[in-house]
Amino acid sequence: GYNEVAETHGHPLLDFLGKFWGISAWMLELIIVLSAVLGKYSDLVVVSALLVVNALLSFMQERRAAGVVRTLRRRLQVSARVLRYAIWQVIPARELVPGDIIRVRPGDIIPADVKVLTGALSVDQSALTGESNDTDKAPGEVLSSGSVVRRGEGNGVVMLTGAKTFFGRTTELVQQARPKLHIEAVVAKVVRWLFVIVGALLGVVVVLSLIRGVPLMEMVPLVLVLLMSAVPVALPVMFTVSMAVGSKELTKLGVLVTRLSAAEDAATMDVLCVDKTGTITMNQLAVTGVIPLRATEADTLFAGALASQEANQDPIDLAFLAVAKERHIFDNLPKVALVSFMPFDAKNRRTEAVLQQNGQRFRVMKGAVRTIAQACGLQAAEIEALEARVSDSALKGYRTLAVARGPETGVPALLGLVTLYDPPRPDARQLIATLHDLGVPVKMLTGDAL
Structure with missing residues (x-):
């Protein structure tokens, strides 16, 4: 395969249909079903519209952000100098295969895990290790994918590509991570308590119906009334609209929001762990x-x-x-x-x-x-x-x-x-102080003590 970490792209239709799956969606869909059974078509239309609007807003925002990310990746495509058929040529780095002989020079991004054959180099591995100091590499040593050549030139043989490299394995782990979203936890908690209340009320209604001898089918309209009154049908739409507006404001400040819930997740964090090199420091000695x-x-x-x-x-x-x-x-x-x-x-x-x-x-x-x-x-x-x-x-x-x-x-x-x-960034002190004032402690991740 290509020298890249394959992304899992779902079918757009399946991604859109996935917006109708979840606790908040189930809540609205239950009301839609009951409205259809009872012939309450006005309720059915209103709740259906809320459900579709919620799905459309979320789907369109995430598709737009994904398109921006793909465009950035195309513009930042890395090339490599490779020896093939006894001729040096420049090809896209994604076309490299194990066994290729490549040449690297100052400023080059190492496109794969490469074993140095000739030359001596100094490389910046801060993207992998967080260390601002350059690392010297001699023949026989391995240049890790994602490193940047600072000094020296040399030839090397490609050992590992794509997801098999250290950088690729790390990228795969990030892609596979599926943390539970805070908004999902909030909605789940609200819905759970609402259903407990509705369930308790329905229990009382059933008991009274049995005592008075009223047919249970006559209680179905009351069930719909209880659901419509107790369940906030506009809650999912309200969350989606508010996050869409927030994402638009962040975009004006140069922030790329890849999913709607990202802004809300950031607002609810209680601890911020940051890298040292290049994040709170200048990455300049x-x-x-x-x-x-x-x-x-x-x-x-x-x-x-x-x-x-x-x-x-x-x-x-x-x-x-x-x-x-x-x-x-x-x-x-x-x-x-x-x-x-x-x-x-x-x-x-x-x-x-x-x-x-x-x-x-x-x-x-x-x-x-x-x-x-x-x-x-x-x-x-x-x-x-x-x-x-x-x-x-x-x-x-x-x-x-x-x-x-x-x-x-x-x-x-x-x-x-x-x-x-490596001196701190000019805005690092103010950033950390602001976060502390907001009640968010900052933890620095660094390998200096190892």
């Missing part, structure tokens, strides 16, 4: 602190920024360049010319650049603390002490890198440590 060792903060940030490239669009590089610009690190300094640049890869675990300033060449690097410390010739005890400081920062959710500078061919000196973190 930022420098939060500098720990100078053999240089000032400015010198450490200067070297770290020189060991970064904006063209790579690497989150760490962008964080160093942003803080250097914010603190005017490069202002009033002699011009620096780039001689060479070595980007980060899984093997060397650092970025490195050779630059020239005032006719002299020098080298800067930044990367994993142990890697940079070893490059600087530090002893094992000193490295352990540095990693202990890194562990303290990690407990706060920070990521720590080391920065070094030295001559072009000599041993560099460790300048300092730089901590980075």
Whole structure:
């Protein structure tokens, strides 16, 4: 089959007829049957109209929302570079099959579970794991479907597609989930109590009829009267109309409502569980602190920024360049010319650049603390002490890198440590405060503590 998670689309007619199935629909249908038996055609027409209007409103709104979702999916179709018949070609990702050789580059969405054959890559797996930090992948490792390539290029072989991938299995579980709707629980409770009341009244009527010797068939009109008076026949329509109006208002605010009851369900939630990365945080790393060792903060940030490239669009590089610009690190300094640049890869675990300033060449690097410390010739005890400081920062959710500078061919000196973190979104504090004021506590789902 195609490399996609198959959606179960019911026949439109069956979907429409399904609107006549449920507690609220049964309630109206019972009244329709009794009205037809007793010849109360005016009641039959009114209740039938309410039942049909309720079904039409719900069906049309959900079909419209489903159409919008399908249009978005078509526009967001992913393509893949695949080697077939000894020719590289671009095809829709849904046509990939296990065994295909594909090539991925920065910015590509991994279209299937792929085993890396050649090259070294750094991928963003936040859609799968919630982690904002990129993950390095070397030959032999697997790229999960749904990941995004940040740096590096490489070839890989497709291992699993569609619903067999980790991302596909997760999608299937979401599609199979059928939570009980709050509105259904409310209507069921109301109808249940109404039927208890009607049943009690009918019991009294039957007992009195038997005592007085009145034929039970003469009590049927009274049953209809009791049902019509006790059961709110406009209740289902009222719910549907009010939710349709609410969905229209939400649409004006840019919210896509895929089913009418979604707005009502959201309004009745008592706890909101949210993902951390990209939801209450920016999913963009930022420098939060500098720990100078053999240089000032400015010198450490200067070297770290020189060991970064904006063209790579690497989150760490962008964080160093942003803080250097914010603190005017490069202002009033002699011009620096780039001689060479070595980007980060899984093997060397650092970025490195050779630059020239005032006719002299020098080298800067930044990367994993142990890697940079070893490059600087530090002893094992000193490295352990540095990693202990890194562990303290990690407990706060920070990521720590080391920065070094030295001559072009000599041993560099460790300048300092730089901590980075994923800052919260500007509106996160207000959103959480508003929800708390509404009595809805917010729980953050994150894997940082694992």
